[in-house]
Amino acid sequence: MPLAQWKEAVLQEVARACRTAFGRDPEGLEVGYPPEVELGDFAVGCFPLARQFRMSPAEIARRIVEAAAPRPPVAAIGASGPYLNVTLLPDHLFGVSIAALREAGGRYGDSAAGAGRRVMVEYLSPNTNKPLHLGHLRNAALGIALVRLLEATGHHVIPAILINDRGVHICKSMLAWQRFAAGATPESEGMKGDHFVGQWYVRYAVEAEKDPSLEAAVQEMLQRWEAGDPETLALWKQMNGWVYAGFEETYRRFGMRFEVFYYESDTYRLGKDVIADGLNRGVFARDGRGNVVFPLPEKPFGREKDGSLKRVTVLRADGTSLYITQDIGTAIRKVTEHALDSSVYVVGSEQEHHFQCLFAILEALGFPWAQACRHLSYGMVYLPEGKMKSREGKVVDADDLIAGMVELAAEEIRRRDPEGRLAEEEIRRRAETIGVGAIKFYLLRVRPAQSIHFDPAESISFDGFTGPYCQYAYARIFGILEKAAERGVSEAGADFGRLGNAEEKLLLRHLLEFPEEVAAAASEFSPARLATHVFHTARAFNQFYNRHAVLQAESPALAAARLALIHATALVLRRGLELLGLEVLENM
């Protein structure tokens, strides 16, 4: 981590000057950056020293500068009010940093904070009665990025999905198909399986409006399903099979990957034994109606109006289970089957209370890993008209959105290739990477806690703070590297002492900060933080690119140094985008 090394060098040099000036080591100093790169590479505010030396920070800064006798890698220390601005020798700063970065290669930015820890990340909980929508894509984008971020920080990550494949809602599409489809299949209709089934779910709602008796028929079907009626199970399996085939396509296209699939039809019976055991041990209690309840600790949950502890019902009096019953069972099953240290749930913020309860219960049951479990909560995705409601048909379908974005990207590619040199296959390949990347970046660029107001016009933009902007910067660098090879320009003989203009310094700073940003994004569960940094890096490159020539630089030694700098930039952009779940293109 070269950045830590530079900061340490800065602190040591400041400390040395401080000893000369005051005869004592400074305490509590931190290294930051000056507001303008021209002022220096690093900055140290002298505020913490005011108490120590009983002097104004500005006066302390002045005296330290007076006493400074900079040694490599420090080139100069200047004072600006209460701040010390430290400039490093460019051949050290650029040379060492770039060498370290190139050495790390595709693993630059990785760390070992989570080494040895096994964590399951569960994301996306689709229902098998309708296709995925925009909300699922936000969930997926966050899940994909979180998996990669945790891996980059040394965790062993097991990506998992929980599929809601049973219940009344599933029976509705089954019933509608049975009554009205006349044997139609996805194949016969030429439809993607999940869309095909979703169509019958919608049809049910339409028909139930006209014929209230369908409600009872659905309940009956659910009972047959629970009783294990072979015919019902066969239909259920067939229709779910169609849906899974459709989902598979969307998973693949959006880059979702799951190692473990949990099905609610398997897990919905779990948890009862644990609850019985907890009841015996006094973790749970029975309320007046015979329900098994868990009294929520006052600390985070507060109390009821009457002063009693709030509680959640974990098992109904009649012994039937609830959502949380099976979640308790599934959580334990996950840990025991995969030897986990912790479990992460990527689920919408409307379930925050549910997960707080779940974790509190697991902790009360005495599971040591409960404290390490986390809920990555994210806000809603609103459409211009309001919240997405699948039953009202006001949704943005995931497949439609992806296809639309890919098509827009293809149009843009064709517009930039008026002579039609690109093969159709190549256009499609690029459009896929750009279109999907645009969606992912759009969904990741704001903090998870923020709700997203989906703006169709803005979401299809490829300019500014977008995925394609970052991908474009990478492609530009790749173009230069390609041309360098053609022209026989290499990085050999690079003189890093010639680097150091404002654009180069700013770019290098972003490269140096990358590892910290990756670590922070992982520990804060905030891919948005990394998205911002990748964008800033791409922008810093574009600014450099527009002002300075690489291959046509004033001297071969400078050209070689710049080549090394942009090569390092490409590595950071690629890795950063990769951690966000985006792919890069060598040509756009």
Next chain:
RNA sequence: GCGCCUGUAGCUCAGCGGGAUAGAGCAACGGACUUCUAAUCCGUAGGCCGGGGGUUCGAAUCCCUCCAGGCGCGCCA
């Protein structure tokens, strides 16, 4: 009623373990392609950082309070 989240430029957002003149992107206006890809860059304009109080040498950032919006608050999932 209670809990959590959110409130920063016309719009969408970043910054919020306090520190130099509050930053982007979009939209608007004006510039830059004979030169490594203009999906780019530069410039102009646009802010009582929701209101009020407090802590501090210093507050968008910490504390209190109020206002507005969202989500949730045992026996739905």
